Amino acid sequence: MTRPGPLEGVTVIELSNMLMGPYATMMLAQMGARVIKVEPPGGDIARGIADATGHGLGPIYLNINRGKESIELDLADPGDRSTFHALVEAADVVAHNRPPGSDVRLGVDYPTLSRMNPRIIVCAMYGFGADGPYGSLGAYDDVMQGISGIAAHQTGDGPPQYVRTPLTDKITGIVAVGAVNAALYERERSGVGQLVEVPMFETMVGFLLAEQQGGFIHNPPRGPAGYARTNSPHRHPxxxxxxxxxxxxxxxxxxxxxxxxxxxxxxxxxxxxxxxxxxxxxxxxxxxxxxxxxxxxxxxxxxxxxxxxxxxxxxVNTIEDLFVDPHLAQTGFFEEVEHPVAGPLRQPAAPVRFSRSGSASLDAAPSLDADGQRLRQEFGRRETA
Incomplete structure (x- = not known):
């Protein structure tokens, strides 16, 4: 599915949908990992967003699920659950975005999966830290932009506004990639896996306060919060x-x-x-x-x-300008790929380059269950517990 990268030989099982989790695992695929996307019946909901193909291949799905293999599994079905367990036993990482409690009900929590595979690393991406009062609540990007302070911060004294990109989803996904790589490095020394929790709320509060804490860095505060330069109403193109x-x-x-x-x-x-x-x-x-x-x-x-x-x-570039930007053209930033259903596509390449191990060149995002039959044959089924 991919050419070698620094994570060649690492297998990631993805159980996430929409944007945060798939974005993180796509970056792991760009680093050379094998990513097997376990989709629920009907597939990732992002398949249907702005889908012009009629085949569940919308542009967001196509962009952030490149280089993956797709298998459709109903984890409530004993046979499909046994296939999932076989995948876990052979994997290095399981990545999901189920909130605490929901992961237990689905059987993808760390205690359950580590009994099958003590070396497994479970990366749980969700809205809030599990031990806080919001821990069991679900979350999407707009909600997180609001509670993290991002939305109010956009306009100062004006009405709060969302950043016009799913900022919290993507930043949390990037943080998850770093956390997974750190856990893989630690496993080389300890020989065992662990749970890696990546909550959106805490991630974004830390992200915002890096330069906006101002006088609140002191306890008690010695001045107002904020950073005058970035908060100036005259700061704009x-x-x-x-x-x-x-x-x-x-x-x-x-x-x-x-x-x-x-x-x-x-x-x-x-x-x-x-x-x-x-x-x-x-x-x-x-x-x-x-x-x-x-x-x-x-x-x-x-x-x-x-x-x-x-x-x-x-x-100042518009989105359309990016596709004719001379720098992006000369550096080969956009990759041309042929999708067997969606046709020819132009998609961003990995921005990170590795001089010795190389960066993986990814195939187009898979149709739903495109690899299901082959994966069932490859991994077989274990007896259900």
Whole structure:
């Protein structure tokens, strides 16, 4: 199914659906793991989202289930349950997104699976830490953006808004990938597996507070929470004379170059802007000036000067622009694959590259139960308990 990567030889059984779990296991597949997707009767619900094929192959499903094998199993059925147990006995990792309690009822909890395979690593991705008052509650991305502070933080004093991508699903999935790899490394020393819990709420609170805790880093607080630069209402992509750019000057050298390029070099000596502390304290005034100054310069010559001065700045892309971006084209970021049902597809390649072990090149996402017959023959069935 895949070409070698650093996780070649690792087998992952995935019992998750929608986005968080499948995104995590797809990244493990990109690192070379064999991922067997165990789907419930009818398949992953994400199959039907914006499905133009009529075959349960919507674009989200196609993008985050590449490189996997699909088997449809009803874990309430004794025969299918025995097939699942056979898969677990031969696997290294089981990944699921069932909330605490639900995993026990389904029989995918760590105590149950570790009795079958003491080396198994169970990665449980769910909304809240199991030992808290929210522990048994289910969660989706919008709910987690709300409770984690992300939604309210987007607009400051305005009404809360969601980030227009399932941020918490994907970030938690990325954290899960790191946690699984750490558990695999530890197992090389101990010889036994363990439960790896990755709660969305705690993950996103830690993610947000990394730079937003502000005065609340002290107990009791010594000032307000937040980070003035990222919270400024003037922080946004800026209009030029003929387009839009994003820019982030950070160091003293960046700002000195930017003041020079925008023809006000004397501002580098202005006490309001001469140091990072002063700029942070006066960030609204500084960014308001930047907005007006950039609007007087054409995009192309402005970017040429900024790049020459090593000031980070780029044009603003739409989603459609990404498919013709010259950098992505030259680095081979998009892969062309042929799906036996959905036809030719263009999909993102792995962004991470490994110089010696290589990165796996993934086949297209499978149709429901596309590998079921072969997997049943490969793993057989054990006697049900």
């Amino acid at each position: 800026y209009a030029t004379a003929d387009g839009m750019i994003s820019i982030l000057a950070s160091t003293d050298a960046h700002w000195a170059a930017l003041f020079r390029i925008l023809r006000e070099p004397q501002l580098a000596e202005d006490p309001r802007f001469a140091s990072i502390r002063a700029r942070t304290e006066n960030i609204d005034e500084l960014y308001a000036w930047l907005k007006d100054a950039l609007a007087r310069h054409p995009t192309r010559s402005l970017l040429e000067q900024l790049h020459e001065a090593r000031v980070p700045a780029m044009r």
